[in-house]
Amino acid sequence: MKIANIEFPEKPLFLAPMEDVTDAAFRLMCKKFGADMVYTEFVSSDALIRSVKRTEQKLTLYDEERPVAIQLYGSDPVALAEAAKIAEEADPDMIDLNFGCPVKRVAGKGAGSGLLQDIPKMLEIIKAVVNAVKKPVTVKTRLGWDENSKIIVDLAEEIQDCGAQALTIHGRTRSQMYKGDADWTLIGEVKNNPRMKIPIIGNGDVKTAERVAECFDRYGVDAVMIGRGSIGCPWIFGEIRHFLNTGEHKKQLNFDEQKSILKQLVLDSIEWLDERRGILHSRRHLAASPTFKGIPNFKETRIAMLRAETKEELFEIMDKI
């Protein structure tokens, strides 16, 4: 499978873009475990144009994480084209456009999935960005706005016609937010449409190696993108890759191995941000990690772990588990 001229191994696994999760430290870690493609958190085109410092920091990329895409969002074609030029200077392998974010502060302002209610503008944005940059431009969106407007099969053709070089589909509507189950049947329909030539990346609720194998075999997608399944569990990419290659489950990392990866994640986040923000940032991983699931009488330790404010305090708690 190729996106533009970037070649991927068979059955590639992509790390989903996630705000406050996929910073450089986490991307590098997922890459180390076998993610074949990573994305930055979404980056506001308006903030980029205004040179907001925290936003600019999101453009820091490392060679070890390639191929990597910078994901942009916004509602104005001219602003997005300008932001894409700024992003291009950071030398990403691709620029991805977010037409999927469902949260009010984004969709309510006509950005992210809000553009599923204004398709002409969405297409105008894609064309403007494709014309503005030399890097390949890709798109990530949902099935449609709501149950009555699951337009993705026709929309995918239009997105392709505007020059997008790959399309990621999260199998939910905007109205669903993150509720209900992701519906992969329409993703399969897009992939089976003979008019579609660009790679289709399927996304939504994929958390196990068996499910990844099923998504490739049943829906024929070119890549599978994993989001929440990687939070607090970056080794998921290695486990799935092993299963896809051998048909057998990899021996699971033991508890101490998992814990030391999570501690490294905390250290990386602290280095990337600072101690206070790094610990806040790591809490999402610690809270979601399968490592601590099912430990008897764990509630109090868990609360203490998620309240710790310094690295010493946090590691002391983790070391005792």
Ligand SMILES: Cc1cc2nc3c(=O)[nH]c(=O)nc-3n(C[C@H](O)[C@H](O)[C@H](O)COP(=O)(O)O)c2cc1C
């Ligand atoms: C915490 C969080 C942050 C997210 N931020 C983004 C984002 O910045 N850009 C984007 O396109 N999608 C974002 N998403 C959506 C994911 O990329 C993905 O489409 C969604 O979580 C479904 O995949 P999953 O079931 O594997 O998690 C986010 C999801 C989560 C849970």
